Amino acid sequence: GESVGLHLPTLSVQEGDNSIINCAYSNSASDYFIWYKQESGKGPQFIIDIRSNMDKRQGQRVTVLLNKTVKHLSLQIAATQPGDSAVYFCAENDRMEDSSYKLIFGSGTRLLVRP
Amino acid sequence: GAVVSQHPSRVICKSGTSVKIECRSLDFQATTMFWYRQFPKQSLMLMATSNEGSKATYEQGVEKDKFLINHASLTLSTLTVTSAHPEDSSFYICSARYREDQPQHFGDGTRLSIL
Numbered sequence: 001g002e003s004v005g006l007h008l009p010t011l012s013v014q015e016g017d018n019s020i021i022n023c024a025y026s027n028s029a030s031d032y033f034i035w036y037k038q039e040s041g042k043g044p045q046f047i048i049d050i051r052s053n054m055d056k057r058q059g060q061r062v063t064v065l066l067n068k069t070v071k072h073l074s075l076q077i078a079a080t081q082p083g084d085s086a087v088y089f090c091a092e093n094d095r096m097e098d099s100s101y102k103l104i105f106g107s108g109t110r111l112l113v114r115p
Numbered sequence: 116g117a118v119v120s121q122h123p124s125r126v127i128c129k130s131g132t133s134v135k136i137e138c139r140s141l142d143f144q145a146t147t148m149f150w151y152r153q154f155p156k157q158s159l160m161l162m163a164t165s166n167e168g169s170k171a172t173y174e175q176g177v178e179k180d181k182f183l184i185n186h187a188s189l190t191l192s193t194l195t196v197t198s199a200h201p202e203d204s205s206f207y208i209c210s211a212r213y214r215e216d217q218p219q220h221f222g223d224g225t226r227l228s229i230l
Contacts, residue, residue, distance in 0.1 A: 034218045043121070043208045043221035044159070089158065093216075100172070101215040102149075105158045 012112040019077040021109045023090035028071060032093040034103070035064060035075045039086045047075070047088075077111075085113045116142050119211045121222025129230055130201060136194045136225045138209030145211035148192035149219060150184060153206045165192050199229045 013019045025033070031052035036044035050057045050064045050073075057064050063076040073090050087110050091103040118141040126134050138148055147166050151159040163179075165171040165186035173179045181203075183195040192211075196203055206226055210219040 032216065043224045046117070046218050046220055049218050100164065102161060102164065103219055107158050
């Protein structure tokens with residue numbers, strides 16, 4: 001089936017620098033995407049979402065960019081902090097054959113913040 | 116807002132025991148709840164989808180008699196792992212969603228260890 005995938009499994013950044021986590025998706029019909037942060041031993045935490053009628057959305061220190069032409073999604077974290085260290089998943093809200101909606105998760109990127 | 120509570124956070128029990136995990140949406144009505152399983156360093160694997168007042172829909176390969184799901188109200192879903200064995204040891208995570216075009220919000224997971 002179609003899937004959402006990531007280019008980099010691990011990203012190491014210096015504290016204070018900006019981080020960019022990338023995600024490629026294959027279903028051109030997808031119209032809703034979500035980024036989650038998962039800390040060790042916890043469930044995924046919603047960070048930010050974007051719909052296909054937008055190409056950019058900003059939150060607090062985070063920005064999500066959507067490029068529908070190349071089916072690419074990215075999460076930018078400004079001034080990365082130690083508390084940002086976690087695994088980040090992109091997810092695509094996919095419509096199934098039975099018309100239900102399910103999340104298709106990428107494989108995840110581990111972000112390590114160096115002090 | 117959008118808080119999902121999952122209980123217990125950790126269970127250690129003997130083989131053959133049945134274990135019940137609760138998932139509650141605390142500040143919104145969850146028309147749909149989801150149950151996932153996550154193996155170490157892997158993404159989330161959807162086990163089943165449950166809609167309030169109806170039978171759960173299980174993903175291919177998930178035994179419905181092994182993993183009993185009940186979604187009795189708009190704020191509570193339970194997963195019962197029946198006659199658990201060591202191979203059922205895993206991290207189980209629930210999520211809840213208000214509407215199809217809204218993000219899923221996750222609980223903090225249950226670490227199940229079967230001895």
